[in-house]
Amino acid sequence: MEQLTDLKAILHSKRANIYYLEKCRVMQKDGRVLYLTESKDENLYWNIPIANTTVILLGTGTSITQAAMRMLASAGVLVGFCGGGGTPLFSGSEIEWLTPQSEYRPTEYIQGWLKFWFDDAQRLAVGKAFQQARIEYIRRVWDKDRELKAENIFIDDSAITGALDNYANNIEAAEKVGDLLQREALLTKQLYRYAAKTTQQSEFTRDHQATDLANGFLNHGNYLAYGLAATTLWVLGIPHGFAVMHGKTRRGALVFDVADLVKDAIILPWAFISAKEKTSEQEFRQQCLQKFTEHKALDFMFEQVKQQALRES
Template sequence: MEALTDLKAILHSKRANIYYLEKCRVMQKDGRVLYLTEEKNENQYWNIPIANTTCLLLGTGTSITQAAMRMLASAGVLVGFSGGGGTPLLMANEIEWLTPQSEYRPTEYIQGWMQFWFDEAKRLEAAKQFQQERIKFLKQIWSKDRDLKAEGFDMADPLLQRALESSLQKVTAAKKVSGLMQGEAELTKQLYKFAARTSNYGDFTREREAIDTANTFLNHGNYLAYGLAATTLWVLGIPHGFAVMHGKTRRGALVFDVADLVKDALILPWAFICAKEKSTEQEFRQQCLQAFTDHNALEFMFNQVKEIALKQDWETTAL
């Protein structure tokens, strides 16, 4: 069996894999974590490279052994239970993920987070920084990603430029989190409209319960982003309840704040592109994971959370 240090040799911010499994059994065998699929004539075992995995989503028809959970915890892999296709995320009361227990995670980030979190003005400033970096990341990706540009998701579009600049102005001017969320909703609505037009998708309304392909892919992709965000916060030792923007009554709200950093830039365009191309859910999922890897999405999340947690000049920057 691999030593504990070997299992955590790859930094979480550099890990490449997210797994979604269904209709299988996850188990430990010969010091490895495997999943077993039952075929008509034979059973097949497949290896999960846990040292290079951030999170594991278990869909319908799955089970997992205690020994496998122990190894996943040793490797720092988060485990979540979900419905078919990766959404909606299902878990026991109030939590989104089964997180490995560790008393040896860093303390500096949660201590830094607590220095500003109880001050409403500083929380707003942190939320603004998240929104500014979110838009900056989108501009960066849509300016350089050749595949997205080939599909029409290009920062050269004047309407897109105006929408993003207007959103940045609203972020700067916001006096309360409610105003910030309103501006976020308006921008996202414009991005959906832009994506539907660019991909020739037709009429589109964002509804999480809708069954059309674009809505389904958006749900699915968003949960992949939530997995990255949950991993980021677990590694840095910051509880999910200390959100700066989303609802105070939802314990997983900080996961949503962090996931929003990459959702518009990566999930949104590929949801519409893959819907247009009639891709399967597996093909869409692979495209999202490739985009996460190509653009260092997980490392970007880590850097943004760490920057806010360790910010030294909260006294001078808070409103």
């Protein structure tokens, strides 16, 4: 029992690591979780610091042992199987994630969530609150991030301030979730247009199936954000199906709602910057993870979900 307590010593909201692995075998050895890469001349073992890890994505050519899964579960690490480059996400378990098994999840947050969830008006109010928080996070991150400014992405650009101010006003005017989704889609298109123009990729069109770098990085980065969102909801004990915006057709939609809090602020600009610079997937992923940590993305997700779960009706 002492070992399990030690593994969970770092709060999930403070953990720094997400791993995407491919062409390797994940295993337990000498009380640690390692991944083994096989080459022609030698096999190499690499340690995974599981107590400081939130998510592991297992890509093509991977396998994992039962002993490793047991240790990952004890440390509260989510594991997802995915295709090459981190997408698409799939596994044979509930929703998309192999969540650690624990009957000791908090109950206050799911109880608070269900108090409002069955009321359409209250659910819409939470959706609006998430969207306002999303706007404020974009403003905060883009205003603070010197590297974004060095890439000529400025929060005080008239195109951005106009788009965000207009969306903030339209949020409050929305009478149903469909209105909110429609206006959200318009904002995202405006942000894509701005980032594409700034990085000299004006021909960009968002297509999840496209093979160009910008679309590929957007897909990849979004799945990193989904991992953080899934971790947040698992820790707080809220099932992924109780969405406030995206839940009409996808039972794991609350993951998308929570990931949207940070995607535009971090993933969107760096996908375009990385595409312009033709960086590798690994370099792009490391940049995203660094920015998640720098701007306390996971802390922000926890803060917003807890605030809405405990809101007064």
